[in-house]
Amino acid sequence: MTYDPDNIFARILRGEIPCHKVYEDETTLAFMDVMPQVDGHTLVIPKAPSRNLLDADPAVLGPLMANVQKIARAARQAFGAEGVLVKQFNEPAAGQTVFHLHIHVLPRKTGEDIRPHAGKMADHGLLAQHAGMIRAALES
Template identity: 65%
Template sequence: MTDTAYDPQNVFARILRGEIPSHRVYEDAETLAFMDAMPQGPGHTLVIPKAPARGLLDADPASLAALTAGVQTVARAVKAAFAADGLTVFQFNEAAGGQTVFHLHVHIVPRFDGVPLTPHTGRMADPAVLAEQAERIRAVLGAAG
């Protein structure tokens, strides 16, 4: 049987606490968004709830609603920042569903006509590239605010 308890030492919980650096793009009272360190395309961003939840099925409904609002805000900014033709938004639950970090999170990836997603290789992206991409998204969010 797989352990399905929330682990407060997961990497995203540690990012929330500032124990691990990240390229943050958005934060409100309920959510945090930051660049995916192993992106599947330029601008690949993650949005997480601040409340502990392993996945979609154990999340508090109010936290889930706030997460959805945060995803929409960030997705609009990501699409504009990268002049994307569209977006792929995805979320995994448990190892069998493809989840590798067991803190609820939603992926936002800008998409361009005719350009496939890069396979998930597990390689870390250049931090300077992630910093530049994060700044592009923050600039759009700042202009919208």
């Protein structure tokens, strides 16, 4: 299977579609999921084109995971979470729906339900606020 350069995350990377940016460096972009399963649900993607973990250049994975850790720590702090769920899907049989490597970071609190990841998009004002909270935690 080949990488589709017109997938939504590639389009976000090119600036064709807006996002609520949390973090960016030369290798990685992190932004709010528009259908968050919990408050603070963030996506971390490499800038290098990769369909998923199975075809990613190993040189991309080190910086990507370092940034996943950075975002996870900041999201945990920003949302007063007790833990962080990190998940990643590879190919349709495993639940992947956007075919650009991406890692979900979900700050978690005991007893908090995880919402479905489909259907209704979150309020953009709320997503902007949540992105700001994580950015503030990154700066502290």
